[in-house]
Amino acid sequence: xxxxxxxxxxxxxxxxxxxxxxxxxxxxxxxxxxxxxxxxxxxxxxxxxxxxxxxxxxxxxxxxxxxxxxxxxxxxxxxxxxxxxxxxxxxxxxxxxxxxxxxxxxxxxxxxxxxxxxxxxxxxxxxxxxxxxxxxxxxxxxxxxxxxxxxxxxxxxxxxxxxxxxxxxxxxxxxxxxxxxxxxxxxxxxxxxxxxxxxxxxxxxxxxxxxxxxxxxxxxxxxxxxxxxxxxxxxxxxxxxxxxxxxxxxxxxxxxxxxxxxxxxxxxxxxxxxxxxxxxxxxxxxxxxxxxxxxxxxxxxxxxxxxxxxxxxxxxxxxxxxxxxxxxxxxxxxxxxxxxxxxxxxxxxxxxxxxxxxxxxxxxxxxxxxxxxxxxxxxxxxxxxxxxxxxxxxxxxxxxxxxxxxxxxxxxxxxxxxxxxxxxxxxxxxxxxxxxxxxxxxxxxxxxxxxxxxxxxxxxxxxxxxxxxxxxxxxxxxxxxxxxxxxxxxxxxxxxxxxxxxxxxxxxxxxxxxxxxxxxxxxxxxxxxxxxxxxxxxxxxxxxxxxxxxxxxxxxxxxxxxxxxxxxxxxxxxxxxxxxxxxxxxxxxxxxxxxxxxxxxxxxxxxxxxxxxxxxxxxxxxxxxxxxxxxxxxxx
Amino acid sequence: xxxxxxxxxxxxxxxxxxxxxxxxxxxxxxxxxxxxxxxxxxxxxxxxxxxxxxxxxxxxxxxxxxxxxxxxxxxxxxxxxxxxxxxxxxxxxxxxxxxxxxxxxxxxxxxxxxxxxxxxxxxxxxxxxxxxxxxxxxxxxxxxxxxxxx
Numbered sequence: 143x144x145x146x147x148x149x150x151x152x153x154x155x156x157x158x159x160x161x162x163x164x165x166x167x168x169x170x171x172x173x174x175x176x177x178x179x180x181x182x183x184x185x186x187x188x189x190x191x192x193x194x195x196x197x198x199x200x201x202x203x204x205x206x207x208x209x210x211x212x213x214x215x216x217x218x219x220x221x222x223x224x225x226x227x228x229x230x231x232x233x234x235x236x237x238x239x240x241x242x243x244x245x246x247x248x249x250x251x252x253x254x255x256x257x258x259x260x261x262x263x264x265x266x267x268x269x270x271x272x273x274x275x276x277x278x279x280x281x282x283x284x285x286x287x288x289x290x291x292x293x294x295x296x297x298x299x300x301x302x303x304x305x306x307x308x309x310x311x312x313x314x315x316x317x318x319x320x321x322x323x324x325x326x327x328x329x330x331x332x333x334x335x336x337x338x339x340x341x342x343x344x345x346x347x348x349x350x351x352x353x354x355x356x357x358x359x360x361x362x363x364x365x366x367x368x369x370x371x372x373x374x375x376x377x378x379x380x381x382x383x384x385x386x387x388x389x390x391x392x393x394x395x396x397x398x399x400x401x402x403x404x405x406x407x408x409x410x411x412x413x414x415x416x417x418x419x420x421x422x423x424x425x426x427x428x429x430x431x432x433x434x435x436x437x438x439x440x441x442x443x444x445x446x447x448x449x450x451x452x453x454x455x456x457x458x459x460x461x462x463x464x465x466x467x468x469x470x471x472x473x474x475x476x477x478x479x480x481x482x483x484x485x486x487x488x489x490x491x492x493x494x495x496x497x498x499x500x501x502x503x504x505x506x507x508x509x510x511x512x513x514x515x516x517x518x519x520x521x522x523x524x525x526x527x528x529x530x531x532x533x534x535x536x537x538x539x540x541x542x543x544x545x546x547x548x549x550x551x552x553x554x555x556x557x558x559x560x561x562x563x564x565x566x567x568x569x570x571x572x573x574x575x576x577x578x579x580x581x582x583x584x585x586x587x588x589x590x591x592x593x594x595x596x597x598x599x600x601x602x603x604x605x606x607x608x609x610x611x612x613x614x615x616x617x618x619x620x621x622x623x624x625x626x627x628x629x630x631x632x633x634x635x636x637x638x639x640x641x642x643x644x645x646x647x648x649x650x651x652x653x654x655x656x657x658x659x660x661x662x663x664x665x666x667x668x669x670x671x672x673x674x675x676x677x678x679x680x681x682x683x684x685x686x687x688x689x690x691x692x693x694x695x696x697x698x699x700x701x702x703x704x705x706x707x708x709x710x711x712x713x714x715x716x717x718x719x720x721x722x723x724x725x726x727x728x729x730x731x732x733x734x735x736x737x738x739x740x741x742x743x744x745x746x747x748x749x750x751x752x753x754x755x756x757x758x759x760x761x762x763x764x765x766x767x768x769x770x771x772x773x774x775x776x777x778x
Numbered sequence: 779x780x781x782x783x784x785x786x787x788x789x790x791x792x793x794x795x796x797x798x799x800x801x802x803x804x805x806x807x808x809x810x811x812x813x814x815x816x817x818x819x820x821x822x823x824x825x826x827x828x829x830x831x832x833x834x835x836x837x838x839x840x841x842x843x844x845x846x847x848x849x850x851x852x853x854x855x856x857x858x859x860x861x862x863x864x865x866x867x868x869x870x871x872x873x874x875x876x877x878x879x880x881x882x883x884x885x886x887x888x889x890x891x892x893x894x895x896x897x898x899x900x901x902x903x904x905x906x907x908x909x910x911x912x913x914x915x916x917x918x919x920x921x922x923x924x925x926x927x928x
Contacts, residue, residue, distance in 0.1 A: 176896075176897055176898065177897065177898045177899075177900055177901065180896075180898045180901060180904075180911035180913065181901065181911075181913065214898070214899070214900035215900045217900065360894065360895075361895070362855075362856035362857045362858070362860075362894045362895035363856050363857040363858045363895055363899055364895070364897075365895070365897030365899070368897050369897075400803060400840055401893065401896070402897075438799075438800065439799075439800060439803055440838075441799050441802070441803055441834075441838035441839070441840040441841065442838050442839030442840040442841075443837060443838050443839065444894070455799065456796075457796055458795060458796040458797060458798040458799055458834075459830075459834070460833050460834055460837040460838075461837070461838075517899065519857075519858035519899035519900070519902070520857070520858045520861045520862070520899070521861060521862070525858075525899055525900035526900065557857065591857070593857045593858055593861060595861055599861050604860075604861075607857070607860055608857075611894065617837070720918060722870070722873070722918060722921070742869075742873070744866055744869065744870060744917050744918075745863075745866055745917065746916075746917060746918050749916060749918075
């Protein structure tokens with residue numbers, strides 16, 4: 143079974159693969175996405191292989207290294223099928239027990255199960271864990287069932303059915319009609335209706351057209367595209383081919399960040415296997431449709447996620463944007479009609495074709511259909527990738543799925559939409575998450591980054607942070623973006639270092655308006671959003687910085703001091719020993735003191751002070767207490 | 779990196795000028811920096827003026843025109859790491875190495891870099907030394923990590 147030359151052969155091949163698989167056969171799956179890799183999943187994988195062999199189970203048990211499961215907080219994750227027993231934070235030394243207990247004695251290793259931090263209740267199965275239970279994982283869900291490098295695995299879960307259906311049962315116009323009918327909107331940020339975009343490219347005159355996967359996922363704190371590309375590259379390719387057929391393109395490109403090496407290598411392997419089976423190349427499935435793909439690695443420029451910059455970069459030039467129109471749909475790569483969609487959008491296409499427009503659009507809100515993957519990160523208990531139907535309340539994502547804010551801290555805001563997005567305060571947590579509602583709240587959907595912030599996060603610092611990022615990434619081609627961002631950054635930096643002046647807020651608003659209105663591309667146009675939204679919801683924090691030189695979140699380094707409460711200090715010496723700046727005045731049975739002149743405000747003393755004493759604290763906007771005399775410092 | 783190897787990389791891309799970025803990326807990844815001789819060769823073989831090569835090597839962050847240290851330290855300053863205190867980790871590392879982001883010490887021991895997001899937000903704040911991830915690092919611990927490198 144090598145080349146597959148017709149839909150009948152495709153189904154025969156699938157039948158053959160499925161006939162060799164027993165759904166009841168035990169299978170150990172291990173998450174091998176980037177985040178689990180970083181926590182040592184490769185070592186765990188090798189330990190599992192060895193242990194299974196040692197127990198003579200290698201014939202009875204399958205082992206599968208899958209893509210990202212999404213629950214990154216608890217990686218490396220091991221799931222044992224067919225039961226779906228889910229073990230979290232598995233280390234190589236746990237493997238012996240897993241194999242002997244679970245397989246030999248049919249017992250559960252209790253300590254590796256999910257434990258609810260609030261109720262202490264344990265969950266044995268994947269589908270009982272609240273993080274998973276409240277999701278609708280239509281796109282991301284396949285990640286955990288397949289080895290991203292296995293064509294057979296993808297076939298076993300229904301792969302290439304949509305392509306076959308599109309090529310043999312539908313005209314290109316019907317495919318476009320289906321995507322339009324599904325009301326699928328681009329998942330990369332702007333939310334433009336994909337069907338409409340495809341139609342423009344199809345109707346554009348010209349024989350040579352291109353389709354492109356945008357995997358230049360640059361928003362800090364967002365990694366759903368990487369996980370899809372790493373975990374299910376075949377689905378992205380299948381979506382891309384369906385799009386190429388619909389538009390009339392025979393060549394495609396995948397533009398992927400070079401910071402994502404695993405995505406690049408898994409994609410390359412998927413392309414190799416698809417080519418070997420005739421699912422890339424000439425006359426695919428005997429339909430007469432030819433299609434080839436090339437991979438282009440980005441070289442590290444945030445702006446290249448913007449489509450006109452991406453095209454420049456693909457042509458081997460510096461990624462600077464161009465004015466639109468002309469839109470890429472009429473004049474794109476090498477001047478030819480080009481359709482660019484984001485990874486998640488492409489991965490949704492097989493779903494749309496398989497289920498049909500009506501079924502696809504049954505989920506979601508009036509204007510936003512289907513599901514969306516968010517990366518839920520920051521000050522939240524369950525960091526990870528979350529796929530939910532459009533229209534779910536924001537509160538459910540953060541509390542039901544995310545498990546709320548850790549350490550008993552108070553929730554402050556959630557930032558969505560990356561550096562061009564905005565911060566949403568607690569009062570608006572009940573809004574329904576879709577393209578329009580988020581924009582109305584002053585934020586945006588963006589690519590789906592969701593960064594939770596607690597009481598310790600300073601909102602002025604956060605806007606400064608995003609502007610610093612954007613000022614660094616602005617390509618400099620147009621003046622409003624280049625200079626506007628820099629000026630706003632300067633003002634915010636002044637505020638966070640105690641140099642804020644009256645009138646700064648008004649000036650910021652004016653600059654924001656100009657930058658928004660006059661910049662060439664979305665990077666500049668969106669840059670004031672983080673500032674405007676935080677100024678709107680957290681104006682009092684800005685005022686505290688300017689007027690009282692006080693950081694209410696005790697976060698801006700220049701505005702805080704570390705002090706030791708003489709009533710609470712027990713002279714244990716922890717802070718004295720750990721301070722890297724030798725800025726603690728210590729001594730046996732002497733109340734410790736921070737020497738302010740030497741203090742670098744690194745915060746080590748605060749972390750060093752035992753929680754039961756809690757003597758070190760931060761203060762802001764108030765004078766540092768005068769140093770104690772030797773007599774006062776001496777403890778009774 | 780010798781000229782022969784650079785020619786191999788260029789040949790792999792059929793000497794196409796449109797593959798300039800891909801060729802430079804491969805040289806950067808193998809050699810860890812782009813020496814002038816390498817750029818001269820690329821310019822000559824692809825028939826691309828040096829001014830455009832300079833534009834590209836300075837525009838994209840992946841390229842370096844100065845040698846890198848034996849050990850590359852990357853500190854993630856993505857938003858999730860930022861709210862979890864990445865700035866303090868970076869400052870601790872700056873203190874420990876005497877370097878600012880983008881710099882390499884004279885002995886070519888360490889290069890310090892920041893990255894905008896590694897997508898390992900669950901581990902934040904994260905630092906990576908020579909490809910090895912260190913998650914949830916406190917400032918004091920981050921400087922400790924460096925002691926393991928010669």
